[in-house]
Amino acid sequence: MKRYEWTEEAIALLGTMPDRKLAEKLGVSLAVVRGRRIKEGIARSGSKKRHKWTKEELALLGTDTDQRIADRLGLDRIQVMNKRIYEEIQAFTPRPEPKDTALKYKDLLGTDTDKKIGKKIGCSTARVTQLRKELGIAAYSKSSEVVWGNSDDALLGTMSDRKVAGVLGLSASRVMQRRHKLGIDPYRKSPTPHKPRQSKLAEFPVWERVIDIDQPQFFEVISEAYMARFGKRLTYGELSKLTYWSVSRLQKWFTSGTAQQPLQLQVRHHIYLAIKLFVSGLNGPQSA
Template sequence: MPRSKAFNPEVDRLLGTMPDSELAKRLGCSRQLVTLRRHQLGIRSFYPHRRPWTRAEEELLGTMPDRRLARKINRSVESVAARRAAKGIPIFDPKKHHWTPEDDKLLGQRPDEQVAMLLGVSKYAVIHRRCRLGIRAFGGRTYERQRPWTPQEEALLGTATDVELAVRLGRTVANVRHRRQRLGIPAYGHHWTPKEDALLGKMPDAKVARRLGCTVKAVARRRERLGIPAFRPAEGKSPGSPP
């Protein structure tokens, strides 16, 4: 097996423990060389926070450049490209098809698979276009572009990716993201540490939120998920008074 002078048993043990680009910087070589060596040894790439792919995320594969989608759903470009290839979805090509008013009239009038065959595009591109225009699926529910938000819907913001909630609630991704940001709710994906969890229930949720730089709703959701009761000050003391 060919091996670069940059690699030795000690360096090989670092493969897969950090992004290839970071290890390449440490070794002073190219990322491609690190990736090649990792593949030669059969070592999986580094993913600090693996999470299952949702159906909503998979429906977006191939509907935009991998790099753009990676930013949208908070995944690595490598992860997006690998998932797209595994599903047999061709890489996005903006020059391949330009949507016309006549094309848009087909959306929702027949199954997405049939529209895709008629237009020569992927089913995922059809789904993305239809949802973006707020057109209901053939025999399905309507993806409304504008309608009042309910307290129940707002309670879900930040509990899953914007893409997943958009599909679940029948809204556009932009509509979900705008509402979440307007309410000051952080995007899904914050990883709570044991030190942060230790603060829950020890002081008012509002105070914890200020310390961690997140919303009160995010703190309350985390506390309730862990089964920690809300903070209750001792009798005769105000919530903000020292012990």
């Protein structure tokens, strides 16, 4: 298909009348007119002016949920989400709740009296005692201290406290107490080196390739890019999770036949960006 050559006169008509009417006037498809108007940043005829993002507003993206930022700025959630995806900003992920104070210092339990440990970590004696019992750690007792040899101490930190306890015939809590007394760090397995995942953005089809192809073909193109990245086809269910459109709506857009519904260009662009950024690992904490 020959690309339409836009003249200054034709560009000046954008936004002065409905896109469909202008498309008929210029003898081009509706998608061509809409695509050019969006590219020029011109609002559609009879609509509100396009929102101009300030530096302060852009700085908010990704710092909270899209809905909360939208409420704060007086915008729709989809507007905020589209802008965040366009700017390649990761979705907001809530921080995990802080852990219980006593649980954070569980390695200290049983190495001294519950009262002294509670004062040391700023926790009540009752909470320290409760957690120690829940974890099956024996209470501290001077009368039950074990006589440790140099060979016994040499095992501390070289394997888990439970394994050392099995070798020496002691409880894991006794081994933990001795290790803390000597200032030896607990045993930790060396992490497996992580090979960074290479970005697949370079293989993703450019927007100009999919802007005006038919809807089922558009779905096939993005599905092929998804398969190249994850080794499986893109389902309507997965696409629904990524774009927040229902499965039934997606089926009506991308299933051929008389029941097929038209797909607006801005929605097509949103779906395109969502898949593109998910393939690159920028669109939130989801995983394929």
